[in-house]
Amino acid sequence: MDKQLRMTHQRELILDELRRGKTHPTADELYERIKKKLPRVSLATVYRNLEILSAAGLIKKLEISGRQKRFDWDPDDHDHVYCIQCQRVDNITLAAPVPQVESTHKQGYRITGRRVEFSGLCPKCVRQQEHHQAKGESSMSCPSCSASKLSDTQRQVLQALANTSEACGSKELAAATGLEAKQISCQITALKNKGYVDSPVRCKYAITDQGKQALE
Amino acid sequence: MDKQLRMTHQRELILDELRRGKTHPTADELYERIKKKLPRVSLATVYRNLEILSAAGLIKKLEISGRQKRFDWDPDDHDHVYCIQCQRVDNITLAAPVPQVESTHKQGYRITGRRVEFSGLCPKCVRQQEHHQAKGESSMSCPSCSASKLSDTQRQVLQALANTSEACGSKELAAATGLEAKQISCQITALKNKGYVDSPVRCKYAITDQGKQALE
DNA sequence: CTTGACATGCAAATAATTATCAAATACATT
DNA sequence: AATGTATTTGATAATTATTTGCATGTCAAG
Structure with a gap:
């Protein structure tokens, strides 16, 4: 009834690499390491084996807050x-x-x-x-x-700001970029959040040094 | 400097629904509930607001083991x-x-x-x-x-088995389905795991009652 | 030396969440 | 009340992390 585990080369490598490193790597970190020794392994194999090995109790799956699962060589x-x-x-x-x-709080x-x-x-x-x-x-x-990437529209607006020495309002920007006035404010907001634009006077915007850097 | 939160209709509903239910729903569970009152809401809006509200400390995001995040009306x-x-x-x-x-184990x-x-x-x-x-x-x-679904190939093999009254080997199945002999055994294995096929004699296979049901 | 169970590689599928952007809305200020 | 602007929304595309389907490969037992 029980499935038997076969000790294949890749399974051995995975277990070995995990135990040797004594860290708590994610599946793809481990995959990168394994690939150096066995370039043809598949990421799916790594995932599959980590799953199988932890089901068998040889290692442990850590479901820590946030993103990827991590794996622990120590099953205790x-x-x-x-x-x-x-x-x-x-x-x-x-x-x-x-x-x-508290047993009164186990709620069954x-x-x-x-x-x-x-x-x-x-x-x-x-x-x-x-x-x-x-x-x-x-x-x-x-x-x-x-540092986060600029969308095409954002880059366009930022470029327009870079071309004027003075701070300018959204209408001027609309004229300069050919974009509708409505979308300008959205883009300005995004750019301000990224620190690429600031507003020296209410309703007037200017590019920051950071913004200039981002354009290059 | 601080962004101010606007109390929009959808934001109010989300907060309300979460607090009233006193459960720990996932984003999409909440989305389903909100949709009944405001059919045009977007799932993205629900996700966004849950994120914003928990960043603002009005609710709490639970990153419990496993799959979806859940949200808690009680931020304490x-x-x-x-x-x-x-x-x-x-x-x-x-x-x-x-x-x-233990401070000696904080490791910095x-x-x-x-x-x-x-x-x-x-x-x-x-x-x-x-x-x-x-x-x-x-x-x-x-x-x-x-109960799990059949793939097209599996259905084909299962159908072939249903058409013969006697248990038969993989070669006969290959002939009956037009599939290569090699893939038959893979499919048989999968079907056995699902309980749709059994092997009354070594190397001979037959469809089970469950398998017949699955074909309908 | 076959067979069948278990494994693998690849590609495609899935699930949950996040990003993008035009259009809508809310809110403070005229 | 009207206006201007920031924030939010809906729709959808994109992303991230993981899983699955299937053909093929391998190993150990008969």
Whole structure:
């Protein structure tokens, strides 16, 4: 009845790589590493095997907050911290065991599992944040952190602003770009959020240094 | 500097519906409910507002194990249980506060958040499981639970089996379906897993009653 | 040396969420 | 009340992470 596990080359590599690294990689991080040793592996194989191996209890699947699942070489129960900035995951030890659920509050649940998960900034990201504060920048306006791409329309508007030395209103921009007046304000808003445009006077807009950089 | 929140009709409805229900719905569950009162809302609007409202601290986003995010009308800190079968989420109260992380194990993390999450079977699913056991069925073989769709190729093979009264081997099936002999065994395996085919004698296959039903 | 169970690679499918953008709406200011 | 502008919306495309279908490949047992 039981399915037997066959120890194929790729399965062995996956298990090996996971155990050797002693980190908590995502499926695709692991895939990148495996590919170096076995270039023809498929990402699907990595996913499939991580699933199979964790069902078999050889490894553990971590469903940490946020995005991708991560995998843990250590199938024994233990808790984790993750960095809300870089998504790194580490093990953590609590000062005392986690308390039980009050039986009066179980509400009829048959409880079988428990997960404790701390979050915060990892040492590297703490240092990075301190570096930003030292430079007097808010964490949002650091171009290397929040740089996002421009849409074609945004680029058009930004270009028009770059061409005028004076701050100008949305009507002038509409004329300059050939776009309808209505869409200008939408684009301006987006550009302001990105820090590429500011408004020195109400209803007048100008390109920022950051905005000029973004155009190149 | 702060963006101000505008209280639009849809935003009000979302907040209202969430607070009134006192459950922990997913974005699309909420969307279905909202649609009854405001048929033209967009799913994107629901997602956007749930995100905005939780960023503003009016509600809370729950990133429970597994699949969809769920949303909680109560922004205060509290813990949850979820059902591993039906995904339902409820509040839960611990017998004592969660212990701190041992400072020697913080590994340089600056910890800002904590999440405790129990899992198990909710009362409804506990009852359902008991009902299955009473009928002597393994939870996997209950047709109403594991019914899965047939692919075109599988249907073809199954149809061929239905047309013969005797159990037959893969070569005969290949002839009957016009498929290559090689693919037959793959399909047979899949069909056996679904309980639509069995093998009364080694290397001979027959359709099961379940398989006949599946063809209709 | 066949067979069948289990595996793999590739491509395509799926699920949940997020982004884009024109058009609509809300809100403060005339 | 009218206006101008920022914010929000609806519709839809795009993205991200993961899973599935299927043909083919491999291994171990008979």
